[in-house]
Amino acid sequence: xxxxxxxxxxxxxxxxxxxxxxxxxxxxxxxxxxxxxxxxxxxxxxxxxxxxxxxxxxxxxxxxxxxxxxxxxxxxxxxxxxxxxxxxxxxxxxxxxxxxxxxxxxxxxxxxxxxxxxxxxxxxxxxxxxxxxxxxxxxxxxxxxxxxxxxxxxxxxxxxxxxxxxxxxxxxxxxxxxxxxxxxxxxxxxxxxxxxxxxxxxxxxxxxxxxxxxxxxxxxxxxxxxxxxxxxxxxxxxxxxxxxxxxxxxxxxxxxxxxxxxxxxxxxxxxxxxxxxxxxxxxxxxxxxxxxxxxxxxxxxxxxxxxxxxxxxxxxxxxxxxxxxxxxxxxxxxxxxxxxxxxxxxxxxxxxxxxxxxxxxxxxxxxxxxxxxxxxxxxxxxxxxxxxxxxxxxxxxxxxxxxxxxxxxxxxxxxxxxxxxxxxxxxxxxxxxxxxxxxxxxxxxxxxxxxxxxxxxxxxxxxxxxxxxxxxxxxxxxxxxxxxxxxxxxxxxxxxxxxxxxxxxxxxxxxxxxxxxxxxxxxxxxxxxxxxxxxxxxxxxxxxxxxxxxxxxxxxxx
Amino acid sequence: xxxxxxxxxxxxxxxxxxxxxxxxxxxxxxxxxxxxxxxxxxxxxxxxxxxxxxxxxxxxxxxxxxxxxxxxxxxxxxxxxxxxxxxxxxxxxxxxxxxxxxxxxxx
Numbered sequence: 001x002x003x004x005x006x007x008x009x010x011x012x013x014x015x016x017x018x019x020x021x022x023x024x025x026x027x028x029x030x031x032x033x034x035x036x037x038x039x040x041x042x043x044x045x046x047x048x049x050x051x052x053x054x055x056x057x058x059x060x061x062x063x064x065x066x067x068x069x070x071x072x073x074x075x076x077x078x079x080x081x082x083x084x085x086x087x088x089x090x091x092x093x094x095x096x097x098x099x100x101x102x103x104x105x106x107x108x109x110x111x112x113x114x115x116x117x118x119x120x121x122x123x124x125x126x127x128x129x130x131x132x133x134x135x136x137x138x139x140x141x142x143x144x145x146x147x148x149x150x151x152x153x154x155x156x157x158x159x160x161x162x163x164x165x166x167x168x169x170x171x172x173x174x175x176x177x178x179x180x181x182x183x184x185x186x187x188x189x190x191x192x193x194x195x196x197x198x199x200x201x202x203x204x205x206x207x208x209x210x211x212x213x214x215x216x217x218x219x220x221x222x223x224x225x226x227x228x229x230x231x232x233x234x235x236x237x238x239x240x241x242x243x244x245x246x247x248x249x250x251x252x253x254x255x256x257x258x259x260x261x262x263x264x265x266x267x268x269x270x271x272x273x274x275x276x277x278x279x280x281x282x283x284x285x286x287x288x289x290x291x292x293x294x295x296x297x298x299x300x301x302x303x304x305x306x307x308x309x310x311x312x313x314x315x316x317x318x319x320x321x322x323x324x325x326x327x328x329x330x331x332x333x334x335x336x337x338x339x340x341x342x343x344x345x346x347x348x349x350x351x352x353x354x355x356x357x358x359x360x361x362x363x364x365x366x367x368x369x370x371x372x373x374x375x376x377x378x379x380x381x382x383x384x385x386x387x388x389x390x391x392x393x394x395x396x397x398x399x400x401x402x403x404x405x406x407x408x409x410x411x412x413x414x415x416x417x418x419x420x421x422x423x424x425x426x427x428x429x430x431x432x433x434x435x436x437x438x439x440x441x442x443x444x445x446x447x448x449x450x451x452x453x454x455x456x457x458x459x460x461x462x463x464x465x466x467x468x469x470x471x472x473x474x475x476x477x478x479x480x481x482x483x484x485x486x487x488x489x490x491x492x493x494x495x496x497x498x499x500x501x502x503x504x505x506x507x508x509x510x511x512x513x514x515x516x517x518x519x520x521x522x523x524x525x526x527x528x529x530x531x532x533x534x535x536x537x538x539x540x541x542x543x544x545x546x547x548x549x550x551x552x553x554x555x556x557x558x
Numbered sequence: 559x560x561x562x563x564x565x566x567x568x569x570x571x572x573x574x575x576x577x578x579x580x581x582x583x584x585x586x587x588x589x590x591x592x593x594x595x596x597x598x599x600x601x602x603x604x605x606x607x608x609x610x611x612x613x614x615x616x617x618x619x620x621x622x623x624x625x626x627x628x629x630x631x632x633x634x635x636x637x638x639x640x641x642x643x644x645x646x647x648x649x650x651x652x653x654x655x656x657x658x659x660x661x662x663x664x665x
């Protein structure tokens with residue numbers, strides 16, 4: 001509440017009536033200090049905080065009418081779509097609301113206040129260009145209107161009117177502004193809540209929480225809205241086309257909030273529709289671009305659209321200004337796909353969009369993401385990309401997705417929306433994964449070993465290599481048991497996958513422990529590093545993820 | 559799971575332990591207590607046979623080496639038996655502890 005702010009002195013209201021005032025009522029006299037205090041209290045009354053917005057509006061209008069001794073008080077709110085002011089609440093002359101009076105911004109009394117963002121006083125209605133016939137009909141003589149301002153922008157207008165001619169002094173106008181500020185705050189708070197909830201619901205309904213089951217392809221995806229509680233226009237999509245080909249989409253509508261989410265929903269549907277009739281990804285994006293240019297003019301969007309053929313052996317990819325996916329074929333490092341990138345959608349009409357075709361050998365991993373995953377304030381994007389490459393190095397699609405989200409974001413809330421979709425073409429050498437979740441207590445170690453022995457046995461892993469895996473994983477679980485939780489306890493999750501000559505284990509807890517440093521590195525950590533060919537330990541607010549990679553000479557089903 | 563079991567045989571001033579099964583964080587401290595309780599002050603040599611151990615983690619290794627160091631200070635001979643290729647030997651090598659105790663493949 002800006003009760004300390006004063007309008008006297010820096011007063012910027014427009015006096016339309018230049019004629020000398022003939023009649024002056026009592027309410028027109030300058031209120032004394034006690035009266036001013038009473039006025040301020042009427043608006044800052046703690047009881048008002050318990051009212052919902054409608055009741056608050058009614059109550060405040062009632063009070064302002066009483067205190068200024070005027071005949072009508074009303075609030076008009078801006079409809080941002082039509083740019084009209086819509087009568088929303090009134091006390092005195094309620095017909096205004098009942099008839100749903102709309103006033104275009106820039107026109108008439110209220111429209112002018114909204115356009116200029118400054119109070120307007122009309123002391124003789126007959127001399128003015130008032131647009132609302134209702135007030136004229138009712139014989140309103142004098143009007144004071146002030147903007148409902150939020151961050152320097154008018155979201156509506158509050159005005160009071162008197163049936164008898166009278167003069168409003170700067171204190172009166174200041175008081176009306178004080179009420180308007182109170183109203184604006186309440187409206188804005190509700191608006192952002194409603195909008196946030198709607199955008200979040202929309203986003204949830206459009207991002208698949210369950211990805212389609214496509215034989216031969218592992219899929220894992222995550223969408224995390226930015227930490228400010230709002231949502232943006234990030235989305236991803238995976239769909240099967242009638243030809244058996246698989247469409248994969250990652251997109252980012254510039255902007256945030258409900259509008260970005262709505263546009264995202266439209267683009268997602270449009271892309272699916274074009275994908276049905278157009279085989280080539282570049283051409284699909286060309287059509288989508290034309291659609292945006294025409295129907296969502298000025299809405300910049302980046303999209304990556306890829307299509308896997310029905311046998312999952314090749315990948316066609318087209319990027320409209322979107323970061324290229326990371327890819328790893330078996331036995332090679334994770335690296336960004338080499339492909340053409342064309343401008344974002346909605347920027348320039350008539351762009352020729354290119355499609356790049358890539359081989360997708362068995363066991364290949366592909367990770368699509370939005371820039372929110374790799375961009376950190378005050379950090380070069382190369383650092384983010386390097387970290388992502390490391391996190392995506394090995395494991396099943398789900399393991400890589402979980403590791404990447406964990407290591408890129410940790411427990412902190414993302415600054416921007418983040419979307420990540422990991423695909424992995426299954427390999428004939430793959431074996432069914434193992435997932436175990438146990439309480440973080442010492443006796444669970446035996447349970448994990450029993451599960452591992454069985455799993456490793458089924459894979460035909462040699463005794464020696466199997467022991468390495470058991471010992472490495474066992475030490476990681478033991479660390480979680482010993483260090484992750486306080487007396488209230490917790491759980492430890494163990495995920496194992498096996499493919500093309502290596503086994504990857506991820507051991508996850510939601511507590512916090514860290515690698516001992518210096519000379520006294522723990523014996524357990526030491527052993528993990530000896531057992532596994534690669535070890536990474538990631539500790540964040542959200543917990544710890546240990547990833548162990550073991551090269552396995554023999555890993556064929558027994 | 560392969561539960562751990564500890565067998566103690568005392569011949570004169572010699573104590574012979576046979577440990578088998580899985581040794582981990584869950585049972586290491588119990589095993590340690592049993593080992594220490596079974597060594598009388600008059601003992602001159604101790605043998606710890608790990609041939610039958612199927613799993614030995616860092617907590618178990620800690621027990622073995624803490625015992626080794628303690629007995630050495632008490633001037634009691636200690637021999638640890640861990641055959642090549644046995645899980646215990648593997649764990650000991652992994653931890654780089656083979657040099658600390660006298661590890662022997664067999665008697």
